[in-house]
Amino acid sequence: MNWVVLLAPLISAVLITLVLHPMKKLSVLVSILACAVSFLASLCLFYNNGAMHLSSIDWLDLPGLKVQIGGMADHLACLMLLVVSGVGLCIHIFAYGYMKEDPGLSRFFAKLSLFMFSMLGIVLANNLVMMFIFWELVGLSSYLLIGFWFQRPSAAEAAKKAFIVNRLGDFGFLLGILGVWLAWGTVDFKELSQQVASGHLPALLANNPFAVTLIGIGLFMGCVGKSAQFPLHVWLPDAMEGPTPVSALIHAATMVAAGVYMLCRVFFILELSHQVLQVIASLGALTAIFAALIATQQNDIKRILAYSTLSQLGYMVMAVGLGATQAAMFHLSTHAFFKALLFLGAGSVIHSLHHEQDIWKMGGLWKKMPVTAWTFLIGTLALTGCPLLSGFFSKDAILLAAFQHNKLVFSVGIITAGLTAYYMFRLFAVAFLGKPRSHAVDHAHESPLVMTAPLTILAALSVFGALFGQEEYLGLEHANHGGGWIVMGLSVCMFVLGISGGLLLYLKSREEPIHISLFANKFYSDELYEAIFVNGQQLLARLLDWVDRWIVGGFLVRGSAVLSTITGEVLRLLQGGNLSAYVMVFIVGVVFLCYWVLVYLKPLF
């Protein structure tokens, strides 16, 4: 019964692909219903509370390696289930409005359902191998959805890039999993946590102190790929080539957060090595500020949001590195609400402007699209940490942890908070306020209810999400420890500074007043990726191909004059001969050979 959460979207995906796809409306309905069922089932699981173990089947059962497809619906998983299926449901509904005209509507919803299945599988996974399986499936559905408009070369390239860069991360993840298995002899979360809790290290780790660090780094690499941390972040901005609801669901709210979720799941292993935590915290902080700086100079509405997502994911990863996993999960949830809201708002704008994404061609949308504008403002405020909205509390929890543990990380975090307010209000001012900046705005109109309703729900969650979340995630222990007021005061200051900067600079301007090419060109990270990974590997491939063709291949056949003569002779036979005769000769030959073997060989021995 409890497997409904997982099975509903799978059934939907299979049904639509095999049977329902000619009937578009029905396909959409089935997909949305499946998501709703998952949401309800998640609610049930949540209220039945406690570490519920779903019945499981053995996927592999060999000496030394047992892998189950089972479920672990503990508190962490239940909350994540709710976030994924709840936000997912809003986005499913919105997507119907957004994609209505697309000829591939059924295909789109089939893939969305496949994604829901895979994502919920990650959340429920009770062991590392099962998590890896669904981890890859999520990567697949992301690939398929980024490349949904596969006719566009840019979308096709982006999909490919996303998958390959993620594979780089998965390479480390898989090695980390293998390491865990070799050290503790199991991949099951429950058994692992018991063994780790028992306090004595397995022989392998006791003898090599560095091994546990390597295992941790390996597992973290999975997160670096999926949650797009520096230097594997290059795929996420390109992933914006996918339809906007996909960007909202997969590349903002849920999938990219899977890396953070995974880190929280295996935190008890990461914790064993101080160095690993330090690497995680530093890389998170680096990504946070790096992406925020880039976001200040982007002009595509979706790319700004994408860099903002990178930056916020950096916050979450940083929180894990600081040991504040609850704060990370809390921010993950609130971020899911307001970032999904912002992307859907962007989608509403893009839809209304007939696929115009350049913010410098927008402006003055405030009057034309009031619901979109209001909800977008709420999302912006929540993201930038406006006091009393959800993002304020969750970001504050992370900053507080940083303040207590690592002042350097804290200062990076607080600067990033200011930058966030700055670039988001730059976006808001240019796109929604002031006078229209191009004729594309002339025909803009508010989106239909099927799109605005999800916006409203997500806006409500962005405002009130923290009331619910704070208790669920942080518990009562969150009563302010040392530094609480300082952190809060500083972050409000940064919020005000950022907003004023963004509004003052951009409210009236009709073109970009500041030019920083380093940020506008994303620190040249795409160029670096291209040079090192793509070209380097192409060069190597070309070289080895030459070796294979002319040295390895030539060493027996091509170089030998004798053999080429034989070749010529046999060729002549093949070309000149009568084929049927040839076949007959062959059959006769085989028969003769068998006869010879059976009869004449006998006396020889």
Added chain:
Amino acid sequence: MSELLIVILIAPVLACLGIAAGLPAKKTALMTVLFNLVASLLLAFKFQIGSAGYQFVSSIPAMSLGNYFNTNLKFGVDGLSLLLLLLTTVVSAAAVAVVPNDIKRPREFFILLLLVVSGALGAFLSIDLFFLYIFHEIALIPTFILVGVWGNQDRKFAAIQMTIYLTLGSMVLLAGLLGFYFAMPENVRSFDLEEIRVALTASPLAASVQGWIYLLLLGGFGILASLCPFHTWAPAGDAAAPAPVAMLHAGVLKKVGIYGLLRLAVPFLHAGVHQYVDLFLILILLNVIYIGVVTIWQKELGFMLGYSSVMHMGMLFLGIASMSVLGLTGTVILMLAHGFDIALLFALNGEIRRRAGSTHFADLGGLAQRMPKLAFLFVIGGLASLGMPGLANFAGEIHVFFAAWKAFPWWVTVLAVWGIVISAIYILRAVRNIFFGDVPSTLPQSEDLVKWSQRWPFVMLALALIVIGFYPRILTVFVQPVVNSLLGL
């Protein structure tokens, strides 16, 4: 049921005679392979799971050669050969079904194709090593002709290269087999695998003898299964071969090399395997990394698939090298996974060639717009190839990775796992270049796989990949007892 086994073996031969006598070629061939498919499934249902020994055994004593050169025409299946029988019948059904109706000289083509099938069947069903070898030869020789006469592109050269290499491989192999035979004590000499087991369990071969026999067999079987650096014939041959032949060769025949190592090296020559494990590992990693990188550079789909097949063979070898339950199980799963997968991809390669007139990436693009079904099937095959969970190859690879991690120094597995990054690169590049993006204006109009009568062979292969991928235990229950007994557990 042992009669059914013999019927499966004889059916293609009878069909050859029938076609030679004037029966409609494609229909007869198709009926035969479909009959074999059903019959082999029936055998699988009747098969008693859990026992390691041969079942449905029958031997033809008339063919016995007396006591000195002790060889018998003896057939039977255990869990391992049963799975390979299924691999052969499924792939051969698909291969015969995708032969285009306008093939030139259909009579000769189908006769040769059925000979390949019967050779492969015989090789996997023989309990006698000598006949395993003979049957494999029976399968190989028509393959050369099929490539040389019906092939594409550089077919003549490819066929000759293939012939020279594989004949060389066969000779090395024969030497190894004979050496193996004569290394046994005179009173127990036999080619019968069951008798060999009894004899060698009681008194194993001396370690030094095992060493050189193993090297010969590794060379022989290795060439057949395209172990680097003896692989160059394989991509060229498979790329040039007509689709059905490439399917049978890359999908089924290459597995004989792996099968031979499993049957001989693992149980009887483990001292030899251990002695040369470093050499073997180096060659395996060349297969995975070096060939993998070369695959990335390919500009034509057939060559790319050929190279990718060579690369994946590395994973199969790696499972064997680990000499562990996990690794051998992984190898067996991969034999089927890779067989179904490469057959599917080569079949689609043939369809693309027929429809677009070329398989060079530069000439192709955007085919998913015109042929969504074909594209869908190709993507399934491609995803299987890059190790996507839910499809068969992943299930095998994960076994092999775990086994290698335990058996070898860490860097071996690190390099092997890097293979999943490499295969993602070349597969996605191919999908991108063939199916996504714009359609070049030079591309002729052509239709998708519209009818089920065209589509079923592909769907069948894809389904096999999905079933195994979702529930690999469907294979491991058959393999487990055999693997245990091969390792002497």
